[in-house]
Amino acid sequence: MSRRIAIVEDEPAIRENYADALRRQGYEVATHATRDAALASFRTRLPDLAVVDLGLGDDPDAGFTLCRELRALSPTVPILILSARDSDVDIVSGLRVGADDYLTKDASLPHLAARIAALFRRADLSSSPASAEDVVVRGPLALDVKRMTARWRDRPVDLTLTEFWMVHALARHPGHVKDRDALMREANTVVDDGTITSHVKRIRRKFQAVDPAFDCIATVYGMGYRWVLGRLGSLGSELVTGNSPGTRQRTSPRGRAGAWANSSL
């Protein structure tokens, strides 16, 4: 039985384009233009995953309401917010009302498909027991790469997909500096300088909510971030042996053709 995805989006061209792309991936797709239509359909039958736009019709925040309503109907169905808006406020609000991930509309269809596949994988595996070989352990940090979940000192840290992939990219090679491009690549997204700072800040906060003494993600100004084991050392350049000081945005905007997106989690 193919998986069923609901797309709630008021712009017909985008809605149909997404639907076509997802159908090509083998999903069954139901499309809704308004919050009421979507909600009515959800009540009849829950989708396996919902892609929700924030602004629907005249209500710029209809997506938030719909997320909350869908979350009330099902605590487990993955919700992906797909919006033109990319402000921190919108991202944080969206995650707070129960969305699992947040993607801006200028993400490419392959990005979207990758997200959806990852969300399904995480949903599928969350119930099955973890096997040791799937877990990356770095001191107090344990990352289950299959389920895409993180634990710090044996307590779960609630990360979005983007955040999980970023932490994974950093923690896999502790001490190595990951620049923006490397993080984007690993997290299957493209973000700008300002947004990656927000992401890292949010990740730190989530860990600090579990352990206030958390300071394993160090900023290496002008280069990127790295995972440090234990206390934060000096930020000397001798540690900059990262696998990729890499290219920065300005070197070749065209080098990443098809991969432009300004914000995602």
Add this chain to the structure above:
Amino acid sequence: MTRLGIRAQLLLVLTVFLALPWLGVEYARELERLLRDAQDRTLSGTAQAVAIALHDRPRLFDAPVRLVAPKGGAPQDLVDAAAARPVLSAGAAAAAPELEQILQGLTRTTARIRVVDRDLGVLAHAGSLRRAADDAQPSRSLLDPVYALFLPRPNEDFVDDEGSGSVPARREILAALDGIPATDRRKTPDARAVVVAAAHPIWVGDRVRGVVLVEETTNAVLAERNRAFERLFNIVVAILVVGSAALTLYATWLSSRIRRLARDAEAAIDRDGRVRGPLPGSGARDEIGDLARSYSGVLARLAGYATYQEQLAARLSHELRTPLAVVRSSLDNLSASPLPQESRTYIDRAQDGLDRLAAILARMSEAARLEEALGDADRVSFDLAEVVAGCVEGYRGAYPQRPFAYSPPAEPLPVRGAPEIVAQMLDKLVENAVDFATGGAVGISLAREGDRARLAVTNEGPPLPEGAGERLFEPMMSVRPQDGRTPHLGLGLAIVRIVATRHGGEATAANRADGRGVVVTVRLPLASGAEL
């Protein structure tokens, strides 16, 4: 045009009141005229009164009474001040006790009264031309020497022209002898005083038998006039002094308020014409208060407009995102379908254009996003030298085609702010320098400059056009030629300025001293005594 402050203007207006002394002079002149008229009338009245008492007393004139002048000498001054009693010639005294009695009653006047017969011989004589010395007023004010310059002083030290035995045949006497009362004024021979003389005929029957001659100097009038003028002038001077002091104080207060308003207005808008904040409220209920309030209103509207303009780019980029997403998802779908190779080429080109469009849109909302990040960022004390050093390492990797020359500071430079945003600012500076560099190394230097850190990024390349230094920091401004390949909306330096300003610093651009390149300088205040 020389600048004339409000104080100077008000004092200039005050010079109108310099007309007041002139008014005083006019007033004194008028007063003098009135006093003289009054004196004339008084004298002729006195003369008339004496004459009335002497009318129709032929006995007085029958005897050949004459005042006897000492032979061969100057006329004896019969009127010495100590004895202001009527003095009669010996004959007259014997023959005219009545005349003596009548004149006796007049010695209290300040005038000299003489009775003259038709032959101009003096029959009787009372009083003196000189006034008592007690009238001489003592110097009372500082301005007396000034008044003395233009107000003639009454002078009691004059030469009396009259002999004692007879009087000259002057106009008023001759007129009186003809039966017509007359007054006249004349100068004393030494011209030190003016004498007013009134003559009245004495009738005996229908004949004029003699003349009463009453004379007085104008000194009393002069003294009175001087006193009045001086009093008036003293008041005027006092008013002028107090008035100009008050006006100067008022003007000082007024101009200080206006200067303060100008200063506040100046400070309310920064170099880029952005409104920093509202004017400090003015509660003054006058025109200057109104001006401050209306200026405040103008500023608020200006700020609103500036905000609108600032948001315009961000809103526009936001609005364009949905259609962009339509194009992108359509292209993605198209790529996924089986297509001839020819079509692939066009899809690739369309994707390429779309990426550039997206890049431009991202840049357009960059400033707004940065403002958001700045509002959000935690402010910490950090070592700017460390951040810059790290960044420069990164640039060497990011721009392998361009060498970097970094000159680090001799000491740590503690700055308070958001280090990741300062790093972002440096990214923009370097990005800009690399974009326009035509050769050589991009120079980055960081040094302490007093209580500020000075970060300069230079590149070799075309110099800035004249006067472009400031415009360079405006959003959407690019004044240097570019290759047209990379999207360059000139938001980079606008962001540099936003970050610098929000950290309490400033950003400037200038041509290099050798004219073969450009240097963009950012100055940030050092955190005072902050521990890293």
